[in-house]
Amino acid sequence: xxxxxxxxxxxxxxxxxxxxxxxxxxxxxPAFTAKDADGRTRSLAEFKGKxxxxxxxxxxxxxxxxxxxxxxxxxxxxxxAQGAVWLSVCSSAPGQQGxxxxxxxxAWIKAHNAAPTAFLLDPSGTVGRAYNAKTxxxxxxxxxxxxxxxxxxxxxxxxxKVEDIxxxxxxxxxxxxxxxxxxxxxxxxxxxxxxxxxxx
Amino acid sequence: MRRLLAALxxxxxxxxxxxxxxxxxxxxxxxxxLVPQQSAVPGGTIYVALRQKIDKGWHTYWRNxxxxxxxxxxxxxxxxxxxxxxxxxxxPHRQPIGPLMNYGYSNEVLLPTPIHVPATAKVGExxxxxxxxxxxxxxxxxxxxxxxxxxxxxxxxQPTPDPKWGDRIASVLADAPKPAGLAATFxxxxxxxxLAVTGDPLKGADVGDAYFFPFDGTVIDHAKAQPIERGPxxxxxxxxxxxxxxxxxxxxxxxxxxSLGDRAWxxxxxxxxxxxxxxxxxxxPKTVSAAGEKGGxxxxxxxxxxxxxxxxxxxxxxVFPVLSMKAAAxxxxxxxxxxxxxxxxxxxxxxxxxxxxxxxxxxxxxxGGAAVGWGFQLQSPIAVAALALVMLLVALxxxxxxxVGTSIQGAGGGLASQRGLAGSFLTGVLAxxxxxxxTAPFMASAMGYALTQNAAVSLLIFxxxxxxxxxxxxxxxxxxxxxxxxxxxxxxxxTLRHVLAFPMYGAVAWLVWVLSQQTGPVGMAYxxxxxxxxxxxxWLWGHAQRRPPAPITRGxxxxxxxxxxxxxxxxxxxxxxxxASAGGKAxxxxxxxxxxxxxxxxxxxxxxxRPVFVNFTAAWCVTCxxxxxxxxxxxxxxxxxxxxxxVYLKADWTNRDPAIAAALAEHGRAGVPLYLVYGADxxxxxxxxxxxxxxxxxxxxxxxxxxxxxx
Numbered sequence: 027x028x029x030x031x032x033x034x035x036x037x038x039x040x041x042x043x044x045x046x047x048x049x050x051x052x053x054x055x056p057a058f059t060a061k062d063a064d065g066r067t068r069s070l071a072e073f074k075g076k077x078x079x080x081x082x083x084x085x086x087x088x089x090x091x092x093x094x095x096x097x098x099x100x101x102x103x104x105x106x107a108q109g110a111v112w113l114s115v116c117s118s119a120p121g122q123q124g125x126x127x128x129x130x131x132x133a134w135i136k137a138h139n140a141a142p143t144a145f146l147l148d149p150s151g152t153v154g155r156a157y158n159a160k161t162x163x164x165x166x167x168x169x170x171x172x173x174x175x176x177x178x179x180x181x182x183x184x185x186x187k188v189e190d191i192x193x194x195x196x197x198x199x200x201x202x203x204x205x206x207x208x209x210x211x212x213x214x215x216x217x218x219x220x221x222x223x224x225x226x
Numbered sequence: 227m228r229r230l231l232a233a234l235x236x237x238x239x240x241x242x243x244x245x246x247x248x249x250x251x252x253x254x255x256x257x258x259x260l261v262p263q264q265s266a267v268p269g270g271t272i273y274v275a276l277r278q279k280i281d282k283g284w285h286t287y288w289r290n291x292x293x294x295x296x297x298x299x300x301x302x303x304x305x306x307x308x309x310x311x312x313x314x315x316x317x318p319h320r321q322p323i324g325p326l327m328n329y330g331y332s333n334e335v336l337l338p339t340p341i342h343v344p345a346t347a348k349v350g351e352x353x354x355x356x357x358x359x360x361x362x363x364x365x366x367x368x369x370x371x372x373x374x375x376x377x378x379x380x381x382x383x384q385p386t387p388d389p390k391w392g393d394r395i396a397s398v399l400a401d402a403p404k405p406a407g408l409a410a411t412f413x414x415x416x417x418x419x420x421l422a423v424t425g426d427p428l429k430g431a432d433v434g435d436a437y438f439f440p441f442d443g444t445v446i447d448h449a450k451a452q453p454i455e456r457g458p459x460x461x462x463x464x465x466x467x468x469x470x471x472x473x474x475x476x477x478x479x480x481x482x483x484x485s486l487g488d489r490a491w492x493x494x495x496x497x498x499x500x501x502x503x504x505x506x507x508x509x510x511p512k513t514v515s516a517a518g519e520k521g522g523x524x525x526x527x528x529x530x531x532x533x534x535x536x537x538x539x540x541x542x543x544x545v546f547p548v549l550s551m552k553a554a555a556x557x558x559x560x561x562x563x564x565x566x567x568x569x570x571x572x573x574x575x576x577x578x579x580x581x582x583x584x585x586x587x588x589x590x591x592x593x594g595g596a597a598v599g600w601g602f603q604l605q606s607p608i609a610v611a612a613l614a615l616v617m618l619l620v621a622l623x624x625x626x627x628x629x630v631g632t633s634i635q636g637a638g639g640g641l642a643s644q645r646g647l648a649g650s651f652l653t654g655v656l657a658x659x660x661x662x663x664x665t666a667p668f669m670a671s672a673m674g675y676a677l678t679q680n681a682a683v684s685l686l687i688f689x690x691x692x693x694x695x696x697x698x699x700x701x702x703x704x705x706x707x708x709x710x711x712x713x714x715x716x717x718x719x720x721t722l723r724h725v726l727a728f729p730m731y732g733a734v735a736w737l738v739w740v741l742s743q744q745t746g747p748v749g750m751a752y753x754x755x756x757x758x759x760x761x762x763x764x765w766l767w768g769h770a771q772r773r774p775p776a777p778i779t780r781g782x783x784x785x786x787x788x789x790x791x792x793x794x795x796x797x798x799x800x801x802x803x804x805x806a807s808a809g810g811k812a813x814x815x816x817x818x819x820x821x822x823x824x825x826x827x828x829x830x831x832x833x834x835x836r837p838v839f840v841n842f843t844a845a846w847c848v849t850c851x852x853x854x855x856x857x858x859x860x861x862x863x864x865x866x867x868x869x870x871x872x873v874y875l876k877a878d879w880t881n882r883d884p885a886i887a888a889a890l891a892e893h894g895r896a897g898v899p900l901y902l903v904y905g906a907d908x909x910x911x912x913x914x915x916x917x918x919x920x921x922x923x924x925x926x927x928x929x930x931x932x933x934x935x936x937x
Binding site: 086087088089122123151155160161177184185186187214215216217218219220221222223224225226 | 293294295296299323324325326328360362364366367368369370443444469470473
């Protein structure tokens, strides 16, 4: 009931989005369109044939800050080096923590030496809800055929301490490595951790 | 001298308690400290709690924080030989955040940890316990905070409770969820995991607030509802499956805390078939919190509404005949202020006692799992027939066919006024029994609220209803000025009595009609025959009262009356009329076509996107009948239905029907009438007032049709 209702709500908003929700398993990744930090309209469809990493972000969240001390940037660079697309998505509602406009997003990217393919602004939370994004960070990996092959935390140490990054298993890198080697993604799910996404 | 000694001893005992010393640390958004339950004892286990006094609006997290957040962590540094266990987690609160759900604590929380003290610890020494704590504290935003806390703990021979924290920690430990031998199994299918739990603590418990907090954060979707089904021995929760179930090998165990609101137990469910007693009784009635979201009542408003509802009940047609009895009685006592007051109070007691007794019975039946609601006593044909007989006897008495006790002329003596009190009490009883079919405005939501509360609150609300019902007459009997306006007693009283008999005859006619709906023509024949016999019996009795005593006449009267009662008893063998036949009959007379209600039919029509009007009614519900005659039968409704492609469904509750009782409970109601209008868009139904106008229904239908999907 709830599921169908949510799907019904999402359908008119997301042009041609498959009704499948992220939580229901590796299936087609929900399609979306959103404005990026430069004001251009981007869609998942334009990256067809490429591996896509989605990262939910909120610059004020301590867990995001923990990983932007180098770990997230390193993961980004590794992904881009493999030919993957990296989309950072901000679903913070206006006035909530992490809500940024295009200029602020670009300034933040520059200040942190981050390198996403695009920074998507999702103030209505439409993209976030389609993916059932719960936390910042919350990571998703979509393979070249458009299937969602990983969703969850960035690693297996759900803490806010930078020290815990050393020795943690980076699930995104692991999924990318599995994709590159042509084998099924070993860990397809993990519990995401971090701050709640500041939805409207 | 003695006082001084006592004071000195007091000081001494305080000193000997050697309170442990710790300093609270303000970490930014909360204040943290270590607090002990008692002094340490060599070789013993004590509890030391991490106390978080959390800023207003902020919270920390349970062991499974839910969709986001992070559980509080502690790392102990203890003297050699000392060891610490894990936190004992108190029951968390649910914290919904937008589309997400977290589990945690606000205000203040004590997280006790068992600390094992080595046998080598020396009595008299003070041990220093140190702990590094890390916690995430969140409001809209989250801040990770940390602190190093220390506690200087005395080692004593006896475990002396800490004067400040001993009791608090003891009660946290006592209230913390623990295993209670509940049997639990789960079965996953698709998007749902059915968790079935049975055991003694759940039998007959109010499970309306039941919720499962899993220890593992991956087994359920925390933000989604957990629909509840009751069973005689427990309950079944339908948990929305988390990705641990939807992906890969499903877990073999499901461990967590089952909470019933204020009580909670640890359970560990294994995969397997559910116990037989874990389901079968449907969803529990809506809880306060659920009702609260829908603009339901709090206790003060429920009490006020109940009182108002009781007051308004005096204006409803069901109570008229009884009020006529009361008026007849009052006419006789009007010029004896003391007696009038006593009569008023006796009536009040009768009303209250009956309301409470009926409510008590209703609560007991519900606790036993029966799907009943207000007016349940009129769902039994025998009760209706018996009530018709009682009303007939009262009417014949008012007509002067027979007298109760001595003749009315002899009234005024001590004994007679005693009898008068009993009469007033019985009038009160009768008033409540016949009032049930008239749910007055205000009453319905108050009663719906009452039946979802614990027994004490329920009885309180029914008491307020009784107060409201009795209030006008009690007030009148305490107003000598008004009473003095009444004419002096005289022959006019007899005439009044005779006139007032006719509302009672009317009530009899109505009850027999209700019976005909419940049992069909044969049952009605029994009741009418019983009525004739009863009338004959009391005429014989009255005959004996007016003539010199003739024992044979009285014996005959008694025998005839027994015959009447036997006839009523025979009704038990009569099968209730089927809903279809009753509905079919009513359908012929009504202008507006309708279909019988069923939840499946509602679901099917809603799936088609058609507006639906549901009329929850019963033959014995006078308000319902009035509405059906005055508004629901009108052409304007038929037109509105046609215009909006809407469907009229009728749920007839004249006889007992658990499905209808469940549907009423779902909307916070304990009885009929209830009018629902479902929109075309699948949204929640609109509830119409209990007193309808045809325009109101037509307008609601137009609005329902306008709520299109996607609009």
